Every structure is written in structure tokens, then in C-alpha cells.
Amino acid sequence: MTIRRFLAALCVALLAVSGTARAFTDEQTDDLYDRARDAIEQSRYDRALRDLDRLIAAHTARTDAALYWKAYSLAKLGQQADALTALADLQQRFKDSRWLKDAKALEVEVRQSAGQTVSPDAQADEETKLMALRGLMTSDPERAIPIVEQMLAGTASPKVKDRALFVLSQSNSARARDVIAGVAKGAANPDLQLRAIRYLGVMGGEPNRQLLADVYRSSTDPAVKRSIIRSFMVSGDKTRLLGLAKSETNADLRGEAVQQLGVMGAHAELAELYQSETSVEVKKRILQAMFVGGSADKLLDLAKNEKDPQLRKTAVRNLGLMSASKTGDALKSIYQSDASADIRREVINALFLQGNGHVLVELARAEKDPQLKRDLVSKMSLMPKNKEVGDYLMELLK
Secondary structure, eight states: OOHHHHHHHHHHHHHHHHTOGGGOOHHHHHHHHHHHHHHHHTTOHHHHHHHHHHHHHTTOTTHHHHHHHHHHHHHHTTOHHHHHHHHHHHHHHOTTOTTHHHHHHHHHHHHHTTTSOOOTTTTHHHHHHHHHHHHHHHHOHHHHHHHHHHHHHTTOOHHHHHHHHHHHHTOOOHHHHHHHHHHHTTSSOHHHHHHHHHHHHHHOOHHHHHHHHHHHHHOOOHHHHHHHHHHHHHTTOHHHHHHHHHHOSOHHHHHHHHHHHHHTTOHHHHHHHHHHOOOHHHHHHHHHHHHHHTOHHHHHHHHHHOSSHHHHHHHHHHHHTSOHHHHHHHHHHHHHHOOOHHHHHHHHHHHHHTTOHHHHHHHHHHOOOHHHHHHHHHHHTTOOSOHHHHHHHHHHHO
16 A cells, blocks of 8 residues: 555544544545455455445445445345345436446346355356456457457446456557547446556557546546546656646646656656645645655755745655655754744654654754753654664663
């Protein structure tokens, strides 16, 4: 799990405990949904149901998809009556959902198996078909591609369609690319569309990147747009990412483009964006992207010269996430030169984060302000197995 997904999942859990599930952001919704889908892939249906029920209760943009996968999971657990109830709820509440076709196919399957126990490994026949399809794609792709098209258009489960789409993405055939392109444009359920977008990013090439740009312009779905932004990063399309970081009117999506530029190490582009950006929240994401991309020099400059105290603190915090050998002396310099007690406390936190006991001890020895000295000692008291810190704490006890 990435740091971003871990933090988003933590926020989701805290919101669920506090009873404020309606406060899910789009990104938190996506991460919770992805976690549920991962659980289904691992046949951990009980765990998936917990996350799916949170999405359904929160009335998110993924509620229709969550209802489908809830029914799927319940069916796998042998709870056909509850599965049919979830499917009926989906069809009644979301009459225009792109999941209706799959829901009706699943309903037929569930009704046919009513009264039987559904085993988690009930997909053995489907897996066999997919193995045969992979072999045929290798030996005779012209015969295999029409079969994949039939699978994608037919009543196979979304899981099988997903695997079939992956098989298709391994082909260099122009026809295979056209099929994936059609799915990326929305000619399937939303999950498959996101998968197709991801595969186009992995496949790379200017025609695929242009297709992604066209889908981005025509789509109103934030999840689709976020997926395309990430695919631009995977395909190395720095130019289009920079364009979105400058022109996208949605601040969350603009921030996503910024984040992906950080992953690509686009130092000059991030510095340029910071100067022109007006949203404080997006500027914070640029500072985070600078950390991800290793732009220590620019972060240091902003930590010293940024006029907005919150942004300056954010820059300091991100310096603390870098190694002590790279930014320790710079953080010490900021502490010694900045008159703001808040900034100094942020430096203390940053030094603690990087385990920089040497500088913390040095600053504590020189600090005259009693409260700041207590802050320094407090952080040092939480640092395990640091001889220099331990020796200094022993001095204070004498």
C-alpha cells in the first residue's frame, strides 16, 4: 500500500468511527472502494462487505458499484436472499447506472443457484477459460480478440471481464488497442473503464496518451479524471500533466496532477507552478510533491522566504521527511534564524521525524526560551536508542 493510500484509508476509518461517513472526499471514497475490491480479489468477502457498507451508507459516487459488489460478495458467501435484496436496491435506486447490465446478469446467476452454497473457488471454470484465452492470444490473436470482445459485451462477471481486458492489453494488435480504447471511453461498467485507462497508460505511446486526453476532456467523472492523471504519469507524459496542473479548475484534480509531477521528479515545473498557484491547499500539495521529487533546495528556499506561515510550516515539515544528512543542517539554520516560535516548533517536529538527535541536542543546549527547551526535551524523550540524546537527558537529571 502506498503512503497516500494508507493515509486515505486511515482518514476513512476515523470518519467511520466518528459517525461522519458523509464527509468522505472523492479520494477517500476511491481508496475505500479499492480496498474492498482488493479484498474481493483475495476472496475475503466479509472484510469487503464492511467497506462496501460504509460506501453505501455514505451515499458516495460509488454507491451503485458498492451495491453490485455487495451482492456479489453475499452470493459468494451463500447468502442469496441478501444478495438479491442488494441487487433490487441497486436497480431501484440507480435506474441509469452503468452497473445495471452486470446487475441483471448477476441476478440471473444468483437465482439459478438459490438454495445452494456458493464456494469461494466457484470461478474454476472461468479461470480455465481465461487460461485458454491467454494461450490463444499468444498463438492466434486474430481468433482470440473477437472472443474477448464477446466476453466484454456479454454476461460474464466483471471479474472475468477485467481479466479478459488484461489479456487484451498484452497484445500489440491495433484491433486489441481499439477494443481497450472503446472501454476507456466508457463502453463498459465504470470499473472496467478505469482498468482500461490504466492499461493505456502502461502501454504508452502518443496515440494512447492523446486518447486519454480526449477522454479526460469529455468525462465529468472525477474518478475517471484522476485515473487518467495517474496514467499520464505512468506513460511519462509530463507535458499534459503540467497543462492540467495549470488549467484544471477543480482544485483536487489540479492537486492530483501536481502530486504526479512530484513522482516524476519535475523540479522546475513544480517551482513554476508554485509561483502561479493561488490555492493554499494546492500549494501545500506542491510542497508535498517537492518532497516526493526530492526538491530539497526549493523546499529550503520556501521554508525560509514564504510569507504565508502555514505554507512555511508545511515546507519545514516536508524537509523533516527527508534524510537528516540532506536537510538536517538546513533545519538547524532555520531554527536559529527564524523569530517565529511556531516555525521553531515545526523545526523541532521535523528534526524528530528524521530522528536527528544530534541537532536536537545542539539546539537544546543553546535554547534560552524555557518553553521551547521543554519542547525540545519532550521530543528527545520519545527517541529510542540514541546515545547522544540519552547522555544529554542524563545531564538534565543531575
